[in-house]
Amino acid sequence: MSNVLSTDKKQQVISLGKLGWSLRHIEEATGVRRETASVYLKAAGVAVCLPGWGRRAPAKPAIVTPDFLAPFSQKPDAPSVPSPPSASVCEEYRELIEQGLARGRNGKAIWQDLVSDHGFVGDYQAVKRFVRKLRGPQRPEAVGIILTAPGEEAQVDYGSGPMVRDPKTGKYRRTRLFVLTLGYSRKSVRLLVWRSSTRIWAELHEKAFRRLGACPRVVVLDNLREGVAAPDIYDPTVNPLFRDVLAHYGVVALPCRTQDPDRKGKVESGVGHxxxxxxxxxxxxxxxxxxxxxxRWEERWADTRIHGTTKRQVAAMFAEEKPHLQALPLEPFRYYQYGERVVHLDGCVEVEAAYYSLPPGWIGRPVKVQWDELHVRVLHPHTNQLLREHLRQKRGGYRIQEEDHPKKMPLSTAQLLRRAAHAGPQTGKFCQLLYDRQGETSIRRILGVLSLMKKYGVPAVEDACAVALDIGVHEYRFVRRYLERRPHPQMFLRQIDPLIRELTEYRDFINLKIKEQPDEPH
Structure with a gap:
């Protein structure tokens, strides 16, 4: 059915409904129609916010009296003489300010450098006016403002960081800047890294949550590949590792619509700042x-500044927002690697050269696999249901549970043994002994014996299997090493051979074909 939502989208709609979002707001954020979202919210027992809830009443008109307007309507008797302009306190720092502007730094950064490094005692407005005088007037651009409740939302994004000397090459290299900005207070966490990956992206979120001492309920992100596996305007697929990290902290990922960066304009502004x-x-x-x-800059300047939109100090607003944020779990997230595997003929999947079993009936089918230093988990490809969990094995080892052994020989295994018997009697006997002694773990070794025929030929493999049976060594490695060390007969080119025709036969054949062709008209 087309109106059945995926598990991730369903949980996202329910989580936003629990936050008190209206159906219209949920439709704009997720792309799910209001009727569909209402059905899922009612089924989950979440109250649906009807249109018009939470709207403020219109403000009452101001009462203006003539006594109030009288002082402002009076004109002065005589024009006042303007006083001569005084010299700016920034005049003696003109050279430093011009150098900062040449490097592309803005007025705020220049004022901070003057205060920190040169003992400047003037305020920011003085530097701002002086910089504006040097630059000339600039027209501001109109922007929209998205209001969020305290503790509800955070926005994350990457930006280009500063040039840092690489310890491996000794050359300066561009870093990456990760920024997380809370939607209500504009409190930001900025972290620098050399490179990015799915795990690094998830670890940066966890580190940002730890620095804040709490976490929001929704994270708005761009459609970068570390966070979104498959971007879609209506139903994006969140990266599994990133999704599980956020679920561990009780956070819901909300990817922006494609080509819509204004949805996370607060973090875009934080990156640019x-x-x-x-x-x-x-x-x-x-x-x-x-x-x-x-x-140090974040603590001294960014947190203590008066934000241009809210007109309040960032640190003061964060103190108001922090009680509304979610508490952190006691334990950090246990990271894992993940991938997709196809179940082999022996009923196992391979993870870093070790093999782990699945229940019967999965041969030839793809599955999802997660693994870390201790465990390997095999999941259903569609429902993410746990099929098997094994302890890690060393390279070449097998982990097969007792209930995963087939009750009878699988059809694919019987066909493989018939191929070996058809290749030669010694090869078939050797492969049958491998299967009788080692069971399902011998399937890959039997395939290895058959693959040797492509390289060395059927007679050579037949001889090697006969030698292995004679001396009682029933191992695939013995057959392979025997063929590798066995001297191969040299091949010589012959001028005369029963398979080589005489040149006179080709001459007579060509003459015969020429005579059979009719003469072409001139």
């Missing part, structure tokens, strides 16, 4: 030095 203000034109000798510089 860091790139333009503390990191513009900066170079560092190590990643730790760059991160320390960024953390």
């Amino acid at each position: 860091a790139k333009r203000t503390p990191l513009k034109g900066m170079r560092f000798e190590s990643l730790e030095e760059a991160q320390g510089y960024l953390d």
Whole structure:
């Protein structure tokens, strides 16, 4: 049915409904129609917010009296003489300010550098006016503002970081800047890394949650491959590892619609703020030095600033928002690797050269596999149901549970043994002994014996199997090494052989064909 949502989309709709979002808001964020979302919310026992809830009453009109307007309507008797302009306190720092502008730094970054490094005592407005005078007027752009409740939403994104000397090459290399911004207070966590991957992306979120001491309920992200496996305007697929990390912290991922970066404009502004203000034109000798510089700037300047949109201090708003954030779990997330495997003829899947069994009936079918340092988990490809969980084995080892052994020989195994018997009697006997002694674990070794025929030929493999049976060594490795060390007969080119025709036969054949062709008209 087309109106049946996936498990991830269903949980996303229910989670947003529990946050008190309206059906219209849920439809705009997820692409799920209001009627469909209402059915799932009612089935989960979540109250549906009807249109019009939470709207404020219109403000009452102001009462203006003539006494109130009188002082403002009076005109002065005589025009006042303007006082001569005083010299700016930034005049003596003109050269430093011009150097900062040449490096691309904005007025805020220049003022912070003057205060931190040169003992500047003026305020930011003085530097702002002086920079505006040097640059000339600029027209501001109109932007929309998305309001969120405290503790409800955070936005995440990547940006380009500063140039840092690589310890391996000794050259400066561009880093990546990860930014998480809370939607209500605009409190940000900024972290620098050399590279990105699915695991690094998930670890950065976990580290950001730990720095905040809590976590939001929704994370809005872009459709980058570390977080979204399959972007879609209506039903995006979140990366499994990233989804499980967020689920461990009770957070729901909400990917933006494709080509719609304005949905996460707060973190976009946070990325641009860091790139333009503390990191513009900066170079560092190590990643730790760059991160320390960024953390000090975050504590002294970013958290204490008055935000341009909210007109309030970021640290004060974060203090209001933190009680509304979710508490962190006691244990961190246990990371794993994941992939897809096809079940082999022996009923096992391969993970890092070790083999793990599945229930009967899965031969030739794809499954999902997760593994870490201790365990290997095999999951259903569609429902993610746990099929088997095994302890890790060393390379070449097998882990087969007793109930996974087939009650009778599978048809594919019988066909494989018939192929070996058809190749030669010694080869068939050798492969049958392998299966009788080692069971399902011998399937791959039998396939290895048959593959040797392509390289060395059927007679050579037949002789090697006969030698192995004579001396009682029933191992695939013996047959392979025997063939590798056995001297191969040299081949010589012959001029005369029963298979080579005489040249006179080709001459007579060509003459005969020429005579059979009719003469062409001139």
